[in-house]
Amino acid sequence: MPTITAVTAHDVRFPTSLTADGSDAMNKDGDYSAAYVVIHTDDPAVKGYGFTFTIGRGNDLCVEASRQRGLPLVGLLVEESVADLGSVYRLLSSDSQLRWLGPEKGVEHLALAAVMNAMWDLAARVAGKPLWRLLADMTPEQLVDAADLKYLSDAITRDEAIAMLTELAPTRAARIAELDESGYPCYTTSAGWLGYSDEKLRRLLREAVDEGYRHVKLKVGANRGDDIRRLTIAREVIGDEARLMIDANQVWDVPVAIDWIGALARFNPHWVEEPTSPDDVLGHAAIRRAIAPIGVATGEHGMNRVLFKQLFQAEAIDFCQLDSARLGSVNEILAVYFMAAKFGIPVCPHAGGVGLCELVQHLSIFDYVAVSGSLENRVTEYVDHLHEHFVEPCIVENGGYVLPTQPGYSAQMYESSVEKYSFPNGSYWVSVA
Amino acid sequence: MPTITAVTAHDVRFPTSLTADGSDAMNKDGDYSAAYVVIHTDDPAVKGYGFTFTIGRGNDLCVEASRQRGLPLVGLLVEESVADLGSVYRLLSSDSQLRWLGPEKGVEHLALAAVMNAMWDLAARVAGKPLWRLLADMTPEQLVDAADLKYLSDAITRDEAIAMLTELAPTRAARIAELDESGYPCYTTSAGWLGYSDEKLRRLLREAVDEGYRHVKLKVGANRGDDIRRLTIAREVIGDEARLMIDANQVWDVPVAIDWIGALARFNPHWVEEPTSPDDVLGHAAIRRAIAPIGVATGEHGMNRVLFKQLFQAEAIDFCQLDSARLGSVNEILAVYFMAAKFGIPVCPHAGGVGLCELVQHLSIFDYVAVSGSLENRVTEYVDHLHEHFVEPCIVENGGYVLPTQPGYSAQMYESSVEKYSFPNGSYWVSVA
Numbered sequence: 001m002p003t004i005t006a007v008t009a010h011d012v013r014f015p016t017s018l019t020a021d022g023s024d025a026m027n028k029d030g031d032y033s034a035a036y037v038v039i040h041t042d043d044p045a046v047k048g049y050g051f052t053f054t055i056g057r058g059n060d061l062c063v064e065a066s067r068q069r070g071l072p073l074v075g076l077l078v079e080e081s082v083a084d085l086g087s088v089y090r091l092l093s094s095d096s097q098l099r100w101l102g103p104e105k106g107v108e109h110l111a112l113a114a115v116m117n118a119m120w121d122l123a124a125r126v127a128g129k130p131l132w133r134l135l136a137d138m139t140p141e142q143l144v145d146a147a148d149l150k151y152l153s154d155a156i157t158r159d160e161a162i163a164m165l166t167e168l169a170p171t172r173a174a175r176i177a178e179l180d181e182s183g184y185p186c187y188t189t190s191a192g193w194l195g196y197s198d199e200k201l202r203r204l205l206r207e208a209v210d211e212g213y214r215h216v217k218l219k220v221g222a223n224r225g226d227d228i229r230r231l232t233i234a235r236e237v238i239g240d241e242a243r244l245m246i247d248a249n250q251v252w253d254v255p256v257a258i259d260w261i262g263a264l265a266r267f268n269p270h271w272v273e274e275p276t277s278p279d280d281v282l283g284h285a286a287i288r289r290a291i292a293p294i295g296v297a298t299g300e301h302g303m304n305r306v307l308f309k310q311l312f313q314a315e316a317i318d319f320c321q322l323d324s325a326r327l328g329s330v331n332e333i334l335a336v337y338f339m340a341a342k343f344g345i346p347v348c349p350h351a352g353g354v355g356l357c358e359l360v361q362h363l364s365i366f367d368y369v370a371v372s373g374s375l376e377n378r379v380t381e382y383v384d385h386l387h388e389h390f391v392e393p394c395i396v397e398n399g400g401y402v403l404p405t406q407p408g409y410s411a412q413m414y415e416s417s418v419e420k421y422s423f424p425n426g427s428y429w430v431s432v433a
Numbered sequence: 434m435p436t437i438t439a440v441t442a443h444d445v446r447f448p449t450s451l452t453a454d455g456s457d458a459m460n461k462d463g464d465y466s467a468a469y470v471v472i473h474t475d476d477p478a479v480k481g482y483g484f485t486f487t488i489g490r491g492n493d494l495c496v497e498a499s500r501q502r503g504l505p506l507v508g509l510l511v512e513e514s515v516a517d518l519g520s521v522y523r524l525l526s527s528d529s530q531l532r533w534l535g536p537e538k539g540v541e542h543l544a545l546a547a548v549m550n551a552m553w554d555l556a557a558r559v560a561g562k563p564l565w566r567l568l569a570d571m572t573p574e575q576l577v578d579a580a581d582l583k584y585l586s587d588a589i590t591r592d593e594a595i596a597m598l599t600e601l602a603p604t605r606a607a608r609i610a611e612l613d614e615s616g617y618p619c620y621t622t623s624a625g626w627l628g629y630s631d632e633k634l635r636r637l638l639r640e641a642v643d644e645g646y647r648h649v650k651l652k653v654g655a656n657r658g659d660d661i662r663r664l665t666i667a668r669e670v671i672g673d674e675a676r677l678m679i680d681a682n683q684v685w686d687v688p689v690a691i692d693w694i695g696a697l698a699r700f701n702p703h704w705v706e707e708p709t710s711p712d713d714v715l716g717h718a719a720i721r722r723a724i725a726p727i728g729v730a731t732g733e734h735g736m737n738r739v740l741f742k743q744l745f746q747a748e749a750i751d752f753c754q755l756d757s758a759r760l761g762s763v764n765e766i767l768a769v770y771f772m773a774a775k776f777g778i779p780v781c782p783h784a785g786g787v788g789l790c791e792l793v794q795h796l797s798i799f800d801y802v803a804v805s806g807s808l809e810n811r812v813t814e815y816v817d818h819l820h821e822h823f824v825e826p827c828i829v830e831n832g833g834y835v836l837p838t839q840p841g842y843s844a845q846m847y848e849s850s851v852e853k854y855s856f857p858n859g860s861y862w863v864s865v866a
Binding site: 026027028029030031054055056057058060061062064065068095096097098099100101102103104105106107108109110150151152153154250253254255256276277278279280281282283286301303304306307309310313314 | 459461531539542586711719739746
């Protein structure tokens with residue numbers, strides 16, 4: 001029975017700013033980065049891998065915070081820990097001194113996500129299952145016990161969550177079989193970064209259509225004239241039927257958002273993403289009322305389950321874009337999925353970055369199988385960057401995520417990638433220094 | 434004309450957990466700590482001092498984040514910088530890679546507070562004025578230019594803020610004279626920490642009454658029977674007329690809060706503080722509706738101005754307890770004061786910890802002089818801990834803060850204190866290791 005012997009954390013940064021991959025109105029020069037965590041045991045064959053995602057500077061803080069967050073894991077028995085990840089989560093998240101630094105937000109919460117993502121990866125590997133199946137094989141009670149329901153009882157109770165999950169439990173297998181055929185539907189952001197030329201935009205949109213995507217997303221919000229020109233190109237290439245999403249990455253105040261989106265309404269956007277501060281529940285609700293029937297989407301910077309609770313309560317969003325590396329791993333994500341199902345809001349997770357696609361495929365599949373039981377208005381982000389660094393990269397075919405089959409949360413990077421892109425002493429960063 | 438040459442940051446921790454000072458239902462063993470920042474210039478006589486406040490572990494992260502946050506300051510001319518602190522704030526806060534780690538919350542935002550607090554201290558020293566007077570001598574336009582109004586235009590516009598400040602400008606001097614006589618009213622939390630025995634509680638409450646306090650605060654929320662016993666003692670000592678505040682430090686879900694506060698209503702609490710998650714705007718609004726006329730107070734964990742905007746918009750609080758070391762220094766605090774005045778909510782800043790009393794006295798005085806023009810329902814926290822480490826400690830007489838007279842933001846610690854309590858290599862921590 002192996003024991004956890006160490007938790008190591010690594011500062012891995014990829015120079016994506018060189019090619020404007022990931023550029024948008026708020027984030028012009030991100031270097032996609034991971035605070036990458038490895039949980040070691042006294043059995044060299046038993047390890048867990050996880051990470052949180054950042055865009056460069058400050059990734060070192062997440063690395064150090066992850067190292068500290070992981071300390072209470074050392075000495076725990078693997079078998080006992082993976083059997084009760086709710087308790088492990090509470091052990092880590094209840095450190096009141098670290099809690100002060102959020103609470104439940106910012107660097108400390110990103111670090112909790114990194115460490116608990118690695119614990120869930122470890123649990124799935126020990127079980128010999130991909131994470132989505134580990135979750136789909138848990139009973140309603142086990143799932144609810146793993147979830148963090150603190151501060152949520154005015155929106156959903158433990159009994160309500162169990163009842164919802166129990167209703168869908170008998171038909172889980174049928175939905176797994178369905179996804180095994182079709183994959184989980186996704187959309188692409190790869191074409192629409194703000195720093196790309198019109199020619200590159202047109203070429204990538206054409207490729208996306210040819211690859212079977214029926215949803216594409218463009219970045220907007222820096223310049224209104226540019227937005228109109230780029231959206232005109234997009235509609236020329238994808239036609240009027242395909243869904244076109246736009247993403248402002250938080251650049252607008254509420255009145256500006258309403259006005260600017262009005263000027264883009266003729267392009268019939270399916271949703272507008274991050275129209276204002278991610279913290280502004282009431283602002284999103286006001287924008288949603290003003291721009292209907294255009295949908296409002298947010299969540300990649302949604303700091304914790306209490307924010308999502310309010311987004312649901314205030315009827316502020318049409319699409320919930322939770323982030324797999326910003327929320328406190330599966331424990332907190334489960335709670336958001338439960339609330340979304342109760343409030344009838346589709347979850348379309350944020351992805352892209354480094355490895356987020358690898359993680360969210362598991363979450364979306366699990367959601368359909370066990371929580372929402374619906375694919376209506378659900379589509380998960382896919383961005384074609386940096387998958388080559390992962391040992392078991394996600395696979396997308398015909399606009400859908402193919403069900404992962406390997407044990408774990410698909411979070412393991414190649415050691416050679418970790419070494420080459422370690423900041424500042426990996427061979428890549430030494431070579432450009 | 435001096436130039437900024439370096440920004441240093443220091444991990445200073447005081448062993449307050451040994452005596453249960455600061456203990457409450459959420460935070461049982463905090464070691465009051467500061468990420469303490471010094472801005473150095475090429476003139477040894479020209480320095481700025483500031484900090485953010487934490488309760489122990491993770492303070493090192495705030496120190497490193499402050500060091501990084503301060504890098505863009507190096508090379509700036511002091512005279513130009515202090516003349517336009519709005520631009521300096523935007524220079525630091527607009528780093529999009531660091532923004533990803535919040536945005537505007539958690540460790541990175543605490544570090545922004547620490548560095549900008551030191552810049553405001555520097556500005557006041559250069560001007561030869563205490564900070565409150567530096568602010569009180571600024572024109573309405575200068576104050577609004579220094580404030581961070583991003584994301585707030587649906588609640589307050591620049592023109593509205595200027596009009597409010599302009600209306601009060603002619604009478605600023607009269608209010609300064611008034612406070613010079615009476616001090617700014619404060620209340621004490623020193624008696625009511627959860628870890629204190631009944632005997633110590635009774636003795637400290639008696640001392641508070643004897644010292645002229647008409648408001649005292651007790652920690653609650655760990656055990657309902659204990660709360661009733663301790664509140665009974667409190668009313669015995671302070672009588673029925675003095676105001677009694679209670680503070681739950683976020684331990685309750687919304688329905689539990691409503692039920693528990695109901696059980697304590699017979700002690701006639703003036704306010705209940707932090708009844709639930711600090712992020713839960715709608716939860717606070719629901720609690721407020723349920724427990725009226727008991728007031729709801731929150732804000733010490735209020736992460737940024739967007740949260741406070743919503744607390745005001747949702748009519749969620751009766752008292753705004755902004756924190757001088759958690760919000761992005763005076764720049765963001767000004768915006769919260771402007772909104773509070775517009776919405777008619779009294780600001781009663783959070784204090785205590787290390788040095789927070791030293792900071793908030795300046796803010797409260799400025800608020801009365803230039804923004805709210807009112808003392809009604811306003812009372813600023815005072816806790817009698819750790820003032821001996823400050824070169825110009827705050828002075829409280831007859832339940833009121835005496836107006837500071839020395840130049841600066843009262844943020845400078847004695848070098849001997851910084852050295853002794855530096856973690857982990859200061860002489861105190863070496864001696865107990």
